Amino acid sequence: QVQLVESGGGLVQAGGSLRLSCAAPESIFNIAAVFWYRQAPGKQRELVAGITSGGATRYADSVKGRFTISRDNAKNTVYLLMNSLKPEDTAVYYCKAPTLQKADYWGQGTQVTVSS
Numbered sequence: 001q002v003q004l005v006e007s008g009g010g011l012v013q014a015g016g017s018l019r020l021s022c023a024a025p026e027s028i029f030n031i032a033a034v035f036w037y038r039q040a041p042g043k044q045r046e047l048v049a050g051i052t053s054g055g056a057t058r059y060a061d062s063v064k065g066r067f068t069i070s071r072d073n074a075k076n077t078v079y080l081l082m083n084s085l086k087p088e089d090t091a092v093y094y095c096k097a098p099t100l101q102k103a104d105y106w107g108q109g110t111q112v113t114v115s116s
Helices: 027-031
Strands: 005-007 010-013 018-023 034-039 046-051 057-059 067-072 077-082 091-096 110-115
Touching: 005 091, 018 034, 018 091, 018 110, 034 077, 046 067, 046 077, 057 067, 077 091
Parallel strands: 010 110
Antiparallel strands: 005 018, 018 077, 034 046, 034 091, 046 057, 067 077, 091 110
């Protein structure tokens, strides 16, 4: 299965921005839908955003208007631009390509911490 590498997390103040990256070593990644999930301490993992191979996007209601998912097929990379961050956005963020990975496989993720 394809291993994806998440990066770009960090500590930011409320109202700030971060851009997460999800990189794959293989160009087959470019024909797959990719999703960003997050898991906060003590909570279940939740879907944040997704993008198809054709560029169609979807977002969780909690991030609509603040987060933007995009992809650069030349770089085999999907991005998640997060603006107007809130403390409740604090979580470990994971990317996943369901058609290229086993259902129970998750990468190491990247930690996002938003201070109030």
